[in-house]
Amino acid sequence: MSIIAARKDSAAAAKVAEEKQAPASAASPANTTTAQPASVNRPATRGQVDITNVRKSFGTTEVLKGVSLSVPPGGVAVIVGPSGSGKSTLLRTINHLEKVDGGYITIDGELVGYEVRGNKLHELREKDILKQRTHIGMVFQSFNLFPHLTALENVIEAPIVAQKRSKAEARKRGLELLDRVGLKDRADAYPRQLSGGQQQRVAIARALALDPKILLFDEPTSALDPELVNEVLDVIRELAKSGTTLIVVTHEMGFARDVADTVVFMDQGQIVESGTPQDIFANPREERTRSFFSKVIEPAFNI
Amino acid sequence: MSAIAPPATAETAPPTPNYSEYKVVPARQPWRWVGTVLVAAGVAAIAWSLVTNPRWEWGVVAEWFTAQSVVNGLIETLKLTAISGVLGFVLGFILALMRLSSSPLLVSVSWTFSWIFRSTPLLVQLLLWYNLGYLYEKISLGIPFTDVRFFEAQTTTLISQFAAAVLGLTLNQAAYSAEIIRGGILSVDQGQLEAASALGIPAWKRSTRIVLPQAMRAILPNAFNEIIGLVKGTSIVYVLAYSELFYTVQVIYNRTQQVLPLLLVATLWYVVITSVLSIFQYYIERHFSKGALRTLPLTPLQRARKFFTTHVAASPTKDAR
Numbered sequence: 001m002s003i004i005a006a007r008k009d010s011a012a013a014a015k016v017a018e019e020k021q022a023p024a025s026a027a028s029p030a031n032t033t034t035a036q037p038a039s040v041n042r043p044a045t046r047g048q049v050d051i052t053n054v055r056k057s058f059g060t061t062e063v064l065k066g067v068s069l070s071v072p073p074g075g076v077a078v079i080v081g082p083s084g085s086g087k088s089t090l091l092r093t094i095n096h097l098e099k100v101d102g103g104y105i106t107i108d109g110e111l112v113g114y115e116v117r118g119n120k121l122h123e124l125r126e127k128d129i130l131k132q133r134t135h136i137g138m139v140f141q142s143f144n145l146f147p148h149l150t151a152l153e154n155v156i157e158a159p160i161v162a163q164k165r166s167k168a169e170a171r172k173r174g175l176e177l178l179d180r181v182g183l184k185d186r187a188d189a190y191p192r193q194l195s196g197g198q199q200q201r202v203a204i205a206r207a208l209a210l211d212p213k214i215l216l217f218d219e220p221t222s223a224l225d226p227e228l229v230n231e232v233l234d235v236i237r238e239l240a241k242s243g244t245t246l247i248v249v250t251h252e253m254g255f256a257r258d259v260a261d262t263v264v265f266m267d268q269g270q271i272v273e274s275g276t277p278q279d280i281f282a283n284p285r286e287e288r289t290r291s292f293f294s295k296v297i298e299p300a301f302n303i
Numbered sequence: 304m305s306a307i308a309p310p311a312t313a314e315t316a317p318p319t320p321n322y323s324e325y326k327v328v329p330a331r332q333p334w335r336w337v338g339t340v341l342v343a344a345g346v347a348a349i350a351w352s353l354v355t356n357p358r359w360e361w362g363v364v365a366e367w368f369t370a371q372s373v374v375n376g377l378i379e380t381l382k383l384t385a386i387s388g389v390l391g392f393v394l395g396f397i398l399a400l401m402r403l404s405s406s407p408l409l410v411s412v413s414w415t416f417s418w419i420f421r422s423t424p425l426l427v428q429l430l431l432w433y434n435l436g437y438l439y440e441k442i443s444l445g446i447p448f449t450d451v452r453f454f455e456a457q458t459t460t461l462i463s464q465f466a467a468a469v470l471g472l473t474l475n476q477a478a479y480s481a482e483i484i485r486g487g488i489l490s491v492d493q494g495q496l497e498a499a500s501a502l503g504i505p506a507w508k509r510s511t512r513i514v515l516p517q518a519m520r521a522i523l524p525n526a527f528n529e530i531i532g533l534v535k536g537t538s539i540v541y542v543l544a545y546s547e548l549f550y551t552v553q554v555i556y557n558r559t560q561q562v563l564p565l566l567l568v569a570t571l572w573y574v575v576i577t578s579v580l581s582i583f584q585y586y587i588e589r590h591f592s593k594g595a596l597r598t599l600p601l602t603p604l605q606r607a608r609k610f611f612t613t614h615v616a617a618s619p620t621k622d623a624r
C-alpha cells in the first residue's frame with residue numbers, strides 16, 4: 001500500500017460530516033467545530049470522528065469544558081493552543097486512555113468506551129475497549145518505543161498479540177511499514193541505537209501496523225532536535241494524503257498551515273475557534289487566537 | 304620596504320608542529336602498583352596459612368567432600384532451593400501484580416501477606432508449619448459451615464518435613480520477592496504501559512511482554528541476592544531434622560568430632576553453588592540488558608578469546624609479514 005495515492009475529491013465524505021455535525025452544533029454552537037471538506041486524495045470511507053460536548057475534570061479543575069469537534073473521514077485536523085489548554089487530554093479521550101466525565105465520542109458512529117443498552121451508556125469491558133483502540137493509532141511526544149525490542153519487533157508486537165496475526169505475515173507487513181518511513185535497513189536496531197527522528201518514525205510505523213482508521217499525534221516533534229523535525233513531519237505529510245484521518249497536536253505552525261484541512265485553536269479547555277489554515281492564521285476572529293499567534297508565529301519569523 | 308617585511312600573519316601564528324610521528328606514553332599510576340603489591344601479599348599470606356596450618360585438616364575435608372551422604376545432602380539443598388525459589392518467585396510475581404492492581408481488596412490481601420511473612424522469623428514459620436497437626440488435626444477441603452467434604456486427611460501425614468520446609472521457605476520467599484518484583488515494575492516508565500494499551504495489547508500481555516522484560520533489569524540483581532541467600536537459608540531447616548547439606552554435616556561431625564573440617568566441606572559446597580549462580584546471573588543479566596545499552600560489553604570469555612587472538616595467536620603472522 002503506497003501512501004501517495006491519486007488525488008480525488010471526497011465530497012460525499014464531507015457531506016456526511018456536515019450532516020452528522022448539525023445536531024451537535026445546535027446543542028452548543030459556540031464550541032462546535034467541523035473540519036472543512038477534506039482535501040483527500042482517496043475517497044476515504046472510514047475514520048469519521050465526532051466529539052460531542054466532552055467534559056473532563058481532574059479533581060476540581062475542569063480541563064475540558066464541553067468540547068465538540070467533527071473530523072470527516074480522511075480529514076486532517078491540527079490542534080494548537082497554549083500549554084495546559086487540554087490538547088493532550090482531548091486527544092487521550094479519543095482512544096479512551098482518559099475517561100470522559102460528560103459528553104461522548106463516536107468513531108464511524110460507534111461510541112468510544114461505551115455501549116448503549118436501553119437508555120443507558122454502559123462502560124465497555126477492557127477487552128472491547130482494547131479492540132476499539134486497535135482502530136486508533138497513537139504517536140506520543142516521547143515516542144514510548146519498547147526499548148527491549150528491535151524496531152521491527154516494536155512494529156509487529158501489537159499485530160501479533162492484539163490481532164493474532166501470524167508472525168510471518170506481521171513481519172512482512174512490518175518491513176513494508178519500516179520501508180515506508182525510510183527505515184527498512186534499521187529493522188534490527190534497538191530504539192536506543194536510533195536517533196530521535198528515527199525512533200519517532202518507528203513509532204509511526206508501529207501505530208500504522210494495526211491499519212488504524214484514525215491516527216492521533218501528540219506533539220510528535222516536540223522532543224526532537226530542530227534538524228530532525230522535518231524527517232518526521234515529512235512522514236506525517238505523506239500520511240495526510242493517504243486517506244487516514246489524522247488529528248495532530250503540534251506547535252509547528254508551518255506544518256499546520258501546509259497539512260491541515262482544519263486548524264483548531266484551544267484555550268482553557270475550550271475550542272476558541274477553528275477553520276481552514278487560511279482563516280485561522282490570516283484572519284482570526286477571536287482576540288485570544290490573535291494574541292496566541294502573535295506570540296507563537298512572529299518570533300519564529302524573526303529568527 | 305614593505306615588500307621586504309615578512310607578512311604579519313606569519314609572525315603572529317607560527318605553523319602548528321606536526322605531532323603525528325610522536326610516540327604515546329600512557330599516564331603513570333604508581334599507587335595502582337603499590338595497591339596491587341599489597342593485595343597480592345595479603346592473598347599470599349592467607350593462602351599460605353590455609354595450606355600450612357595442619358588444623359584445617361584438608362585431608363578430612365577431601366575425604367568427606369564427595370562422600371555419598373554429603374552429596375545426598377547437597378542434592379536436598381539444591382532441591383529445596385529450586386522448588387521454593389521458583390514457587391516463591393511465581394507467588395511473589397502474583398502478589399506484586401495484586402499489590403499494583405486497582406482493586407483495594409487485592410492490594411490489601413497482598414500487603415497483609417507480605418506484612419505477616421516478613422515480620423515473623425522464618426524459624427517460627429517452619430516450626431509452625433511442621434506442628435500444624437497440633438493446631439489442626441485434620442485438613443479438609445469442602446464447603447464451609449456444611450458437612451460436604453471433597454477431601455480430608457490427617458495433617459501430620461500431609462505435612463512431612465519436606466512439605467513443611469517447602470511451605471515455609473516458599474511463603475517467606477514470596478513475601479520478599481513480591482517487593483523486589485514490585486520495585487522492578489515501578490522502575491519501568493509509565494509511558495510503556497500507556498503505549499501498550501493504546502496499541503490494544505491485553506493487560507496480561509502488557510505485564511509479561513512489555514513491563515516484565517524491562518523490569519528484569521532492576522529485579523535480577525536483587526533476585527539473585529535472594530536466591531543465593533536462599534541457598535544458605537535452606538540450612539535453617541535443620542530445625543526440622545531435614546537432611547539437607549548443613550544438617551548432614553552436623554550429623555557427621557557430631558559422630559566424628561571433626562567439626563571445623565566438616566563445616567568447611569559445607570562451606571565449600573555453598574561457595575561452589577554461589578559461584579555457579581553468579582555465572583548464571585552474569586549471562587541472564589546480559590540477556591535482559593538487550594536494547595538497554597547501545598552496545599553490549601564483551602563477556603569475559605569473549606575478552607579472553609580476543610586477547611588470545613590479538614596478542615598470542617596473531618603475533619607470529621605479524622612477524623612473518
Ligand SMILES: Nc1ncnc2c1ncn2[C@@H]1O[C@H](COP(=O)(O)OP(=O)(O)OP(=O)(O)O)[C@@H](O)[C@H]1O
Pocket residue numbers: 058059063081082083084085086087088089090
Ligand atoms: N492526570 C492528570 N491529573 C491531574 N491533572 C492533569 C492530569 N493530566 C493533565 N492534567 C492537567 O490538565 C490540564 C491540561 O493538560 P494537557 O496535558 O491536556 O495540556 P496540553 O494542552 O496538552 O498542554 P501542553 O501543550 O503543555 O502539552 C493541565 O492543567 C494539566 O496540569
Ligand SMILES: [Mg+2]
Pocket residue numbers: 087088089218219
Ligand atoms: Mg500535551
